[in-house]
Amino acid sequence: MPGFDFIVIGAGIAGLAAAASLSRHGRVALVEQEEHPCYHSSGRSAAIFVRSYGSGAVQAITTRAAALFAEARETGLFDALGTARGVMIVTPAGSAESGEAPFRERLTAEEAARLNPILRADRLDHGWWEPGASDIDVHAMQTGYLKLLRANGGTLIAASPVRGAEFRAGLWHVAAGGESLSAPVAVNASGGWADPVAALFGARPLGVLPKRRSAMLIDPPAGIDIAGLPMVVDADETLFFKPDAGRLMLSPADATPVEPHDCWPEDIDLAIAADRYEKLTGHPVMRMHGSWAGLRSFVPDENPLIGADPAVPGFYWLAALGGFGVQTAPALGAMLAEAVTGAATSDPALLAAVSPARIAA
Numbered sequence: 001m002p003g004f005d006f007i008v009i010g011a012g013i014a015g016l017a018a019a020a021s022l023s024r025h026g027r028v029a030l031v032e033q034e035e036h037p038c039y040h041s042s043g044r045s046a047a048i049f050v051r052s053y054g055s056g057a058v059q060a061i062t063t064r065a066a067a068l069f070a071e072a073r074e075t076g077l078f079d080a081l082g083t084a085r086g087v088m089i090v091t092p093a094g095s096a097e098s099g100e101a102p103f104r105e106r107l108t109a110e111e112a113a114r115l116n117p118i119l120r121a122d123r124l125d126h127g128w129w130e131p132g133a134s135d136i137d138v139h140a141m142q143t144g145y146l147k148l149l150r151a152n153g154g155t156l157i158a159a160s161p162v163r164g165a166e167f168r169a170g171l172w173h174v175a176a177g178g179e180s181l182s183a184p185v186a187v188n189a190s191g192g193w194a195d196p197v198a199a200l201f202g203a204r205p206l207g208v209l210p211k212r213r214s215a216m217l218i219d220p221p222a223g224i225d226i227a228g229l230p231m232v233v234d235a236d237e238t239l240f241f242k243p244d245a246g247r248l249m250l251s252p253a254d255a256t257p258v259e260p261h262d263c264w265p266e267d268i269d270l271a272i273a274a275d276r277y278e279k280l281t282g283h284p285v286m287r288m289h290g291s292w293a294g295l296r297s298f299v300p301d302e303n304p305l306i307g308a309d310p311a312v313p314g315f316y317w318l319a320a321l322g323g324f325g326v327q328t329a330p331a332l333g334a335m336l337a338e339a340v341t342g343a344a345t346s347d348p349a350l351l352a353a354v355s356p357a358r359i360a361a
């Protein structure tokens with residue numbers, strides 16, 4: 001294969017966003033081990049955009065992403081944020097957790113049950129409400145990013161796991177499936193595999209820990225029209241549910257550390273989800289229609305890793321995207337491209353909060 005300017009490893013939503021942003025600055029090879037993009041975490045998420053989610057740094061990146069989602073709609077790149085369904089954080093009666101956070105309005109138990117009649121006021125203490133939370137069309141993002149990448153001369157190389165890399169004469173020489181690729185810059189957007197992929201490049205692993213999160217689809221309670229109802233999360237984050245194509249997506253909000261792999265849910269986690277849902281709402285889970293699990297990857301401070309490796313030349317991280325990688329993807333791609341091209345930033349404090357060097361120090 002001829003040489004590239006950038007090699008991006010991993011065609012999840014982060015790698016797609018980064019590849020599309022970088023394609024404005026040079027020729028990009030986006031390399032993916034699976035047959036299709038977004039096969040792992042990015043295709044298994046709850047796909048909701050929530051401004052109050054995560055640390056201050058994550059909220060700042062989400063705010064930037066909101067502007068870029070709007071820009072993508074205006075330019076016709078993609079239209080991925082649906083109408084707002086809202087998210088409600090509820091405190092069950094007898095619990096001490098509150099769920100208070102920026103961007104949220106307080107609700108009484110009665111107001112919470114009115115907004116989402118799956119809930120019963122007598123089982124709640126109070127709630128917090130973020131009315132602007134919206135569904136995300138991940139497939140529209142994937143399609144738009146690939147289109148932009150290809151329009152700018154970039155290419156997706158699927159079914160090609162990166163197995164080795166060597167830095168010679170200012171270039172990375174990367175073995176990916178049957179291909180040999182070269183570029184001065186490599187970007188590690190390999191999700192739960194970020195540490196083992198870094199090791200292939202001679203970089204020190206930064207402690208990216210994949211954690212399994214499970215979900216299933218259940219029938220909604222009879223007689224309740226769920227289509228426009230808000231997502232519900234309990235204040236302890238031990239449960240969430242949201243409408244999904246006529247059914248309810250229900251999760252025990254599990255976070256079990258695992259090795260990076262093509263993961264699936266354990267029966268016990270699904271049973272726990274059903275039990276917690278029944279206790280919170282009073283409705284029995286009658287039927288499960290399917291289940292899945294995905295990896296959410298974290299470093300200990302739960303901020304992302306965006307930027308240059310502190311020790312290895314031409315090697316960049318875009319990883320540890322926890323439970324916010326989809327909603328922040330447009331901003332992640334832009335920030336990564338700024339780091340690679342050396343563009344000036346208006347927010348040095350944010351850059352420091354996400355810099356890989358903070359872990360290595």
Ligand SMILES: Cc1cc2nc3c(=O)[nH]c(=O)nc-3n(C[C@H](O)[C@H](O)[C@H](O)COP(=O)(O)OP(=O)(O)OC[C@H]3O[C@@H](n4cnc5c(N)ncnc54)[C@H](O)[C@@H]3O)c2cc1C
Nearest residue numbers: 010012013014033042046047048162191294324325326327
């Ligand atoms: C149940 C669940 C609910 C979630 N809900 C939300 C939500 O509502 N909102 C939100 O924003 N986020 C949510 N998330 C988190 C979100 O899914 C992740 O943050 C995001 O998908 C991470 O994107 P990624 O591109 O880093 O990882 P991935 O999508 O996992 O992509 C990494 C890619 O790298 C590839 N790869 C790995 N190793 C190699 C190699 N050696 N060679 C080539 N390719 C390689 C993998 O095959 C994979 O395709 C949720 C996650 C789960 C599991």
